[in-house]
Amino acid sequence: MAIKPIAVEMDAISKRFGGVHALREVSLSVCNGEIHALLGENGAGKSTILKILRGVQAPDSGSIIIGGEAFERLSPQLARHKGIGMIFQEMSLVPTLSVAQNVFLASEPLTSAGLIDDRAMEQRSAAIFASMGVSVDPTAMVANLSTGQQQLTEIAKALSQNAEVLVLDEPTSALTASEVDILFDLLRRLRSEGKAIIYVSHRMDEIFRIADHATVLRDGRLIDSRPIADYTLATLIADIMGKETRDLSEFTTASTAQDGIILKVEHLSSKLRRGGDVSFSLRHGEVLGIAGLLGAGRSRLARMLFGLEPIAGGTITLRGKAVSIASAREATELGLALVPEDRRRQGLVLAHSIQDNIELPILKRLGSTPFVDRMKSRSTTDELIRRLAIKTASREAPANSLSGGNQQKIVIGKWLATDPDILIMDEPTAGIDIGSKGEVLRLVRALAAEGKSIIFISSELAELAAVSDRIAVMSGGRLVETIDKAELLNTTGDATELRAEQKLQLIVQRGGNNV
Amino acid sequence: QSPDEALAALANQTLSTGPGGESPVSASEITLTDEELAEIKAMGATAAIVMHYGGDDWSQAQINGLQTQFEAMGIEVIATTDAGFNSAKQVSDIETIMAQNPDIIVSIPTDPTATAAAYRQAAEAGVKLVFMDNVPAGFVAGTDYVSVVSADNYGNGVASAHLMAKALNGEGQIGIVFHAADFFVTRQRYDAFKATIEQNYPNIEIVAEQGIGGPDFTGDADRAASAMMVGNADIDGIWAVWDVPAEGVIAAARANGRDDLVITTIDLGENVAIEMARGGFIKGLGAQRPFDQGVTEAKLAGFGLLGKDAPPYVALPALPVEKDNLLDAWQTVYSTEAPATIRDSMN
Amino acid sequence: MSDTVAVAAREAPLAYFKRTWRQNIIYIGFVVVFAFFAITLYDKGFLAPNNILNIARQTAMIAVMAVAMTLVLSSGEIDLSVGAVAGLASVTTAMAVAWGGLPAGIAAGIMTGITVGLINGFLSTRLMIPTFLTTLAMMGIAKGTAMWISGTAAIPVLDRTYPAIFGGGNIGPIPTLLLWMLVIGVIGHVVLRRTKFGRQVLAVGGNVVAARYSGINTSRIKLWVIVISAVTASIAGMLYAGRLQTGRFQLGEGDELSVIAAVVLGGTSLFGGKGTVVGSIIGALMIGVINNGLILMGLEYSQQLIARGGIIILAVALSQAGTRPA
Amino acid sequence: MSDTVAVAAREAPLAYFKRTWRQNIIYIGFVVVFAFFAITLYDKGFLAPNNILNIARQTAMIAVMAVAMTLVLSSGEIDLSVGAVAGLASVTTAMAVAWGGLPAGIAAGIMTGITVGLINGFLSTRLMIPTFLTTLAMMGIAKGTAMWISGTAAIPVLDRTYPAIFGGGNIGPIPTLLLWMLVIGVIGHVVLRRTKFGRQVLAVGGNVVAARYSGINTSRIKLWVIVISAVTASIAGMLYAGRLQTGRFQLGEGDELSVIAAVVLGGTSLFGGKGTVVGSIIGALMIGVINNGLILMGLEYSQQLIARGGIIILAVALSQAGTRPA
Numbered sequence A: 001m002a003i004k005p006i007a008v009e010m011d012a013i014s015k016r017f018g019g020v021h022a023l024r025e026v027s028l029s030v031c032n033g034e035i036h037a038l039l040g041e042n043g044a045g046k047s048t049i050l051k052i053l054r055g056v057q058a059p060d061s062g063s064i065i066i067g068g069e070a071f072e073r074l075s076p077q078l079a080r081h082k083g084i085g086m087i088f089q090e091m092s093l094v095p096t097l098s099v100a101q102n103v104f105l106a107s108e109p110l111t112s113a114g115l116i117d118d119r120a121m122e123q124r125s126a127a128i129f130a131s132m133g134v135s136v137d138p139t140a141m142v143a144n145l146s147t148g149q150q151q152l153t154e155i156a157k158a159l160s161q162n163a164e165v166l167v168l169d170e171p172t173s174a175l176t177a178s179e180v181d182i183l184f185d186l187l188r189r190l191r192s193e194g195k196a197i198i199y200v201s202h203r204m205d206e207i208f209r210i211a212d213h214a215t216v217l218r219d220g221r222l223i224d225s226r227p228i229a230d231y232t233l234a235t236l237i238a239d240i241m242g243k244e245t246r247d248l249s250e251f252t253t254a255s256t257a258q259d260g261i262i263l264k265v266e267h268l269s270s271k272l273r274r275g276g277d278v279s280f281s282l283r284h285g286e287v288l289g290i291a292g293l294l295g296a297g298r299s300r301l302a303r304m305l306f307g308l309e310p311i312a313g314g315t316i317t318l319r320g321k322a323v324s325i326a327s328a329r330e331a332t333e334l335g336l337a338l339v340p341e342d343r344r345r346q347g348l349v350l351a352h353s354i355q356d357n358i359e360l361p362i363l364k365r366l367g368s369t370p371f372v373d374r375m376k377s378r379s380t381t382d383e384l385i386r387r388l389a390i391k392t393a394s395r396e397a398p399a400n401s402l403s404g405g406n407q408q409k410i411v412i413g414k415w416l417a418t419d420p421d422i423l424i425m426d427e428p429t430a431g432i433d434i435g436s437k438g439e440v441l442r443l444v445r446a447l448a449a450e451g452k453s454i455i456f457i458s459s460e461l462a463e464l465a466a467v468s469d470r471i472a473v474m475s476g477g478r479l480v481e482t483i484d485k486a487e488l489l490n491t492t493g494d495a496t497e498l499r500a501e502q503k504l505q506l507i508v509q510r511g512g513n514n515v
Numbered sequence B: 001q002s003p004d005e006a007l008a009a010l011a012n013q014t015l016s017t018g019p020g021g022e023s024p025v026s027a028s029e030i031t032l033t034d035e036e037l038a039e040i041k042a043m044g045a046t047a048a049i050v051m052h053y054g055g056d057d058w059s060q061a062q063i064n065g066l067q068t069q070f071e072a073m074g075i076e077v078i079a080t081t082d083a084g085f086n087s088a089k090q091v092s093d094i095e096t097i098m099a100q101n102p103d104i105i106v107s108i109p110t111d112p113t114a115t116a117a118a119y120r121q122a123a124e125a126g127v128k129l130v131f132m133d134n135v136p137a138g139f140v141a142g143t144d145y146v147s148v149v150s151a152d153n154y155g156n157g158v159a160s161a162h163l164m165a166k167a168l169n170g171e172g173q174i175g176i177v178f179h180a181a182d183f184f185v186t187r188q189r190y191d192a193f194k195a196t197i198e199q200n201y202p203n204i205e206i207v208a209e210q211g212i213g214g215p216d217f218t219g220d221a222d223r224a225a226s227a228m229m230v231g232n233a234d235i236d237g238i239w240a241v242w243d244v245p246a247e248g249v250i251a252a253a254r255a256n257g258r259d260d261l262v263i264t265t266i267d268l269g270e271n272v273a274i275e276m277a278r279g280g281f282i283k284g285l286g287a288q289r290p291f292d293q294g295v296t297e298a299k300l301a302g303f304g305l306l307g308k309d310a311p312p313y314v315a316l317p318a319l320p321v322e323k324d325n326l327l328d329a330w331q332t333v334y335s336t337e338a339p340a341t342i343r344d345s346m347n
Numbered sequence C, D: 001m002s003d004t005v006a007v008a009a010r011e012a013p014l015a016y017f018k019r020t021w022r023q024n025i026i027y028i029g030f031v032v033v034f035a036f037f038a039i040t041l042y043d044k045g046f047l048a049p050n051n052i053l054n055i056a057r058q059t060a061m062i063a064v065m066a067v068a069m070t071l072v073l074s075s076g077e078i079d080l081s082v083g084a085v086a087g088l089a090s091v092t093t094a095m096a097v098a099w100g101g102l103p104a105g106i107a108a109g110i111m112t113g114i115t116v117g118l119i120n121g122f123l124s125t126r127l128m129i130p131t132f133l134t135t136l137a138m139m140g141i142a143k144g145t146a147m148w149i150s151g152t153a154a155i156p157v158l159d160r161t162y163p164a165i166f167g168g169g170n171i172g173p174i175p176t177l178l179l180w181m182l183v184i185g186v187i188g189h190v191v192l193r194r195t196k197f198g199r200q201v202l203a204v205g206g207n208v209v210a211a212r213y214s215g216i217n218t219s220r221i222k223l224w225v226i227v228i229s230a231v232t233a234s235i236a237g238m239l240y241a242g243r244l245q246t247g248r249f250q251l252g253e254g255d256e257l258s259v260i261a262a263v264v265l266g267g268t269s270l271f272g273g274k275g276t277v278v279g280s281i282i283g284a285l286m287i288g289v290i291n292n293g294l295i296l297m298g299l300e301y302s303q304q305l306i307a308r309g310g311i312i313i314l315a316v317a318l319s320q321a322g323t324r325p326a
């Protein structure tokens, strides 16, 4: 294809955080009219270099060339002025403002009187969401949005600025296939308009669907940068991980489900959302996957089971006894654990160290005295850091100094440490790299093998299909259908995950439609 | 002239002069005949008490005196306010009270200038004003207000000075803890004490002075006095501008193990009285007669109601108090017997 | 903080009603308190036009400062120096009037605010000292300066026009203080709700990182907010000076608490990101009404204190329930 | 807030030093201030053992309350009623001593704290009223009650042992006040740093939602913290009563600001999640040293106010830079 003009070029960028070399002489150049994938394991330096491009962090050395103009560093204002728009990995919305107000933050439409025109703002953001084919209430306060809705808001925000260079740092980690499709259509359109797009994701299938070019970082070093066509899934993963790693497609599992039913849920519905109706039963050693469109009520179900959302009706029977779970504390005492969906809001005390975060749910077990058994806590922490390959120098590092994926690993580790009978995981693999993802899924299966039961909520159907014994499909707060893994695999002759995945997709969509 | 003679002289003379330089009339001359009383009772008048600050025994005794006498005169007290030394609040209080248009306001201005306008309004609305100790700027006795009753703060300052000198046998080093705000009453005491020491007692040297701002006057005085004792190892006495700070000075003396320190002050609070009774740090103090003062003010308000012309400036002489006359003094000041706490401490 | 607000997106109408009802109950609370006094104190002249105007007069300075404080809290900062600054401004303006008449007085008052504001702002945005500490220190510095230059004495304002403009006089039946309160209130409301600046203030207070990422110059915004607060405080000081025809260091002493109370009472979050100027003014008026009513009731000062606390809690118990951050 | 804390995982020793140096500079700041006075006031007896003990005595109550306030702020709450509660406790304890001797006195003092604490806690955790408002209202209620039951008079403490235990006497050369300060300080430090309760307090303050999701009973934790604060305040009140051999409603008036100042000065965040008891005590001592030094210098009251503000800013300018929750 013809040589496209270069939109931005980053040359030999280095960045250190204290002792951590986040970036070592990394160069990156992105052309107009191309979708450029930036790949790498957790903590590779992706977000850092992109933040530098967006001007919110300053490089220690190196230069940034935009439209032939070279800069030592950019400021957020300058970068914006130069037409760089970005969706940050960590939700960067103002929770106390409305969706519309966030979409147009710092570029509000004004009335003739020079005052902010909130109505115009709401109409225009409504229009944007309509053009994206998603439903988000522009007047809703962001603090009240689900993670997915927040991500859609971020996307709308970035689009509203119609940037020349659009940076998307893991925009889909909380989105389901259908929103991803919508997003991809938008991106293709922008590409055809000659915009330059930088795209970060740990979902390999997405990369091959959308990207033209791929640049791979590892440990803050530039590993390689080539057209996507030069890569196969295997070689790409090898580049990212620095070693041969099996990807999900080889991830076959035999069901470890036993007969004994540990949890039975009947006609469960939430006080905060009418018309819910969830019934299912969970057996020892079973992994129950939960699929659904955005807003299907999956996280809500998780919260209800974990005593975080008031229940309007229905019964929960645990180990044969009917229970009412009024708080997370009661839930934990009953042997439940919830890896929540939103790591920053619900999962972590960001300013506190990894160890402090991991301690929280297990304080009771850290010694019988009122005092915290630091030794025990340390060993637990180190064990988890090792087991989940959390990239950090010390357990004392504050959680918010870690990369997004590594933060997510802390949340998982924090709840693994409680060693629950029933582990509820809400989008546990959001933002963690392909290697660690396999590790997590393997962990889940291992737990199941030990006879633990897992409820696995995920928007990424591939992993869902891979890890689950059964998959429940939710829609509009109701559990509409439960499919056996076996069905998914064996109905057609040769069973490949992709097929299973597609089938699942169809079912989910149908579930969505018959509301 | 020895301290004792000076003190004796004080007992039946008033050193303060009125705002317009009027020479004081003794409170004992303010009386109402039974007819007058009856006449006032018939009026069913209402009164409001507007204080500058309510947080000490003095104000309470003052208010008691007023309430007692007003009751005797069949006058209803419809409001009592406390400005906490804040002129803005006092102005608001006056305005608010005016909504009930009372016939009488008895008050002590936190600040003669700042509050003048508000009092002026009241005066023009026909309210009979009686003041304690001080009058608003530009007010004319007889036309703007009925009269002002002063506790002879100057005299008390003098008394406390002589008492200090007496306790020190006329020589030594002393410190002063004064009120770091331009408030008429406290300023007078300070001036009087200082002047008296400097003029009458050449061998007494004022080695330290420290102002205190409040609101925690006890704590401030404590810090100030402690520093004085540290800074001047052989300081013999400390004067505090009223009894609340004096308690801080006592605490400081105690803490610094200066059992020989002499403290004199003004106002006969219960704590300082106890301390004095015990033969503690407080060797003497100049007492005001807040109860009588209140009674007198109430009577003068009666004068106002009757249109009977009142002396512009009434004063109650200072009352020097030492351990010997403590119990009688208490009787005089509060017109009740001294509480057991004091009596028991006497021996 | 506000991340913790946890409310359903598609919530039931009932739930929605409950929520908003609670947010707005400060107004209801105000009405209730007012009605209560209006009835119990009917014969005591609570409703007398003049008393109503008194309440306005007595509340004006607090309300004026509350408007700016709303911005300050919305931006996630705090200003403890307002009371002392008002006192200082009352002194400087009074001295300047005595020296050079009206214009000098006004200039001096405003300059006081600008100077203090710039110092507070510089210390907080450049040296990164929490505003709690800068403004606390400034509280002492301002009070000390006021005492010092005035020799703790009251400075009379003899000029006739000054009081007429600032807080003294009336225009027709309406006290100028009331006008000041309304004008500044309206300006404040528009600034916070309808201007880019106001929006950025809320953004900074709501999530400073997101604000910076969105290209907002966060420290400039904070600097401005702090300066505005100090200038407004100095205006309040000038109003004190006009009302009392006196400048004195004690004027405004302790107001910072009443002001912040009014603002929080009005429904503004101490943690930033969320503020309502109208609420703040209602909050201030509510405190004013309570003070006024309790005095008219003829309660002793001690009883007034207790009752005020109780009433405030009662009013807020309803108003804040559910809406408070966690 | 915390999004902005940017600390390296594996950082160079230098960087580490720089960071901790800044966090700990309150200590350095304290040393500097102390040294400054030690030199300039050498001849004025600043270093005299007695003066040092005076500073300790005068700071003890603030320091004691600062210990509990550290917990309160760490949990993301605030308590404005401590000063008034101390005053109230000084009155109740003094009255009880007069009535039933030592045991009655102690019981009365502590009960005062527990009652106030439970009220504050209930209003804040059940009715969801922000502690800023509950404790502000309680400030008035406590003061009013103290004035009321004491008739605004001072209640003498004639009992001899009471002062000996509470704040009055010495044990050997050491004032009991100093012991109280140390004991409560050590307990507070251990509770916050080493116990599960302390960890939960910090978690609640750091991110209340995450804390709830982690199975912590957040409102129970807050209730406890609020009660502890009130009880500690009442102990401070008993110390006042012992030291002055008097119960009086003004005791402790205005202390809330000094206490919070000491805590923030010590490096505890007003926004929760981060607290250090030792820092708070140093902060309190620093304020005490400044007050004492400035008086010894013989400055006028007004100049003291100015100087204190200046010194505090100077000390913090270094200490807070970089570490503040922007």
Ligand SMILES: Nc1ncnc2c1ncn2[C@@H]1O[C@H](COP(=O)(O)OP(=O)(O)OP(=O)(O)O)[C@@H](O)[C@H]1O
Binding pocket: A017, A018, A020, A021, A022, A040, A041, A042, A043, A044, A045, A046, A047, A048, A049, A089, A391, A400, A401, A402, A403, A404, A405, A406, A431, A432, D005, D006, D007, D008, D009
């Ligand atoms: N504010 C910070 N303070 C200290 N270290 C940081 C900070 N931000 C990033 N780092 C470190 O820089 C490295 C790169 O982080 P970055 O967020 O760029 O990784 P990433 O490639 O985005 O990872 P992920 O895929 O998980 O998002 C990580 O080791 C991280 O710990």
Ligand SMILES: Nc1ncnc2c1ncn2[C@@H]1O[C@H](COP(=O)(O)OP(=O)(O)OP(=O)(O)O)[C@@H](O)[C@H]1O
Binding pocket: A143, A144, A145, A146, A147, A148, A272, A292, A293, A294, A295, A296, A297, A298, A299, A300, A301, A303, A308, A309, C006, C007, C008, C009, C010
């Ligand atoms: N702890 C909570 N309590 C009540 N509501 C919450 C809580 N957390 C989030 N919400 C709100 O509930 C609404 C639904 O969000 P949620 O993600 O639970 O929807 P969902 O239907 O479960 O979506 P999904 O099926 O994609 O998980 C959102 O507005 C969200 O902000």
Ligand SMILES: [Mg+2]
Binding pocket: A046, A047, A048, A089, A169, A403, A404, A405
């Ligand atoms: Mg990242």
Ligand SMILES: [Mg+2]
Binding pocket: A146, A147, A298, A299, A300, A341, A426
């Ligand atoms: Mg979800």
